[in-house]
Amino acid sequence: DIQMTQSPSTLSASVGDRVTITCRASQSIVTWLAWYQQKPGKVPKVLIYKASTLQSGVPSRFSGSGSGTEFTLTISSLQPDDFATYYCQQYKSDPITFGQGTRLEIK
Amino acid sequence: EVQLVESGGGLVQPGGSLRLSCAVSGFTFSDHYMDWVRQAPGKGLEWVARSRDKGNIYSTEYAASVEGRFTISRDESMNSLYLQMSSLKTEDTAVYFCARVAKTYHYENWGQGTLVTVSS
Numbered sequence: 001d002i003q004m005t006q007s008p009s010t011l012s013a014s015v016g017d018r019v020t021i022t023c024r025a026s027q028s029i030v031t032w033l034a035w036y037q038q039k040p041g042k043v044p045k046v047l048i049y050k051a052s053t054l055q056s057g058v059p060s061r062f063s064g065s066g067s068g069t070e071f072t073l074t075i076s077s078l079q080p081d082d083f084a085t086y087y088c089q090q091y092k093s094d095p096i097t098f099g100q101g102t103r104l105e106i107k
Numbered sequence: 108e109v110q111l112v113e114s115g116g117g118l119v120q121p122g123g124s125l126r127l128s129c130a131v132s133g134f135t136f137s138d139h140y141m142d143w144v145r146q147a148p149g150k151g152l153e154w155v156a157r158s159r160d161k162g163n164i165y166s167t168e169y170a171a172s173v174e175g176r177f178t179i180s181r182d183e184s185m186n187s188l189y190l191q192m193s194s195l196k197t198e199d200t201a202v203y204f205c206a207r208v209a210k211t212y213h214y215e216n217w218g219q220g221t222l223v224t225v226s227s
Contacts, residue, residue, distance in 0.1 A: 034213035036152075043204065043220065044152065049213035087152055091212040094168050096142070096154040 002026050002090050006099035012107040017078045021102045023071045023088035032092035035064055035073045038101075039084045047086075048073065078104075109133040109216045111205050116221030123195050123225070129188040129205030129218055136181070137161040140208035141188045143179060145201035146220075155203070156190060173199075195225045 003026035013019050023033065031051035036044040046055045048064035051071055061076040075082055083106050088099040115127040127143070140163075143155040156179040157168040167179050178191040188205050202220040209215035 032212065036214070038152075043217040044214070045217075046213055046215065049209070049211055053211075089152075089213070094157070095170050096157075098152045098154070101151045 001095055002029060002093060002097050004088055004090055004097050004099040006086075006088055006102050008102060009100065010103045010105060012105045013078055014107045015078050015080055019075050019078060019104065021073045021086055021088075021104075023066075023073070023099050025069045025071075025090055028068045029090045029092040031067050032090055033064075033066070033071050034089045034091065035062075036087045036089065037082075037084045038087065044087065109207065111207060111216055111218035113203065113205055113218040113221040116203065116223045118224045118226065119195055120227050121195060121197055121225055124191070124193040125195065125223060127190040127192070127203055127205075127221055127223070129190075131186050131188065131205075131207070134207070136186050137183055140212075141179075141181065142206045142208060142214070143188075143190045144204045144206055144214070144217075145199075145223075146204070147198075147201040150201075153201075157208075158188065192223070195223075197225050199223060200225045 005024045033051045035048040038044040052064045086102045110132045112130045159166045176194045180189045204220045205218045206214040207216040
């Protein structure tokens with residue numbers, strides 16, 4: 001199975017900050033990676049797929065990059081609505097696996 | 108508008124069975140892979156099972172943790188996806204989501220989830 005490791009597990013930041021979350025895969029997944037945002041009690045929402053493609057309707061302050069085994073999700077200027085948990089997911093091969101999540105908290 | 112609506116969750120004793128349903132609308136069901144993903148209380152997301160599309164003869168895959176105990180199926184006439192769960196364990200307690208897989212293989216749509224609690 002491909003293991004996905006996110007860092008950090010928790011991130012404290014302020015409105016307006018630029019933040020970056022990293023996701024590492026245990027083997028190459030090319031660019032078969034998605035990022036999801038989940039708020040408490042809510043359904044996950046896709047932000048980025050194919051490592052860097054912004055899902056329709058997602059604000060342009062979100063961006064993704066990377067290939068192979070190392071990927072990043074960047075939020076260019078944090079907004080109050082962005083405080084949530086973020087998950088990466090690989091879908092190169094079964095079983096599909098997720099990172100453990102990064103909780104983005106208000107500083 | 109794409110809609111996925113799960114039902115069938117509830118409280119069940121260890122060793123028991125439960126069948127989850129996911130009613131879909133707004134897209135051609137047979138053209139899409141469909142997955143079940145679960146989330147234990149306070150934990151992360153875990154893929155559970157996959158039903159591929161008609162072109163792939165609706166073949167299925169399972170996570171090792173549920174293989175042999177869970178069965179994913181679909182009824183095209185009812186536009187519904189199912190997850191038959193048996194020999195349930197306390198560690199199967201979770202919110203179960205059905206998810207539509209996009210042609211680029213990420214999860215494009217999710218249902219609202221249904222809670223399964225396995226407890227005596």
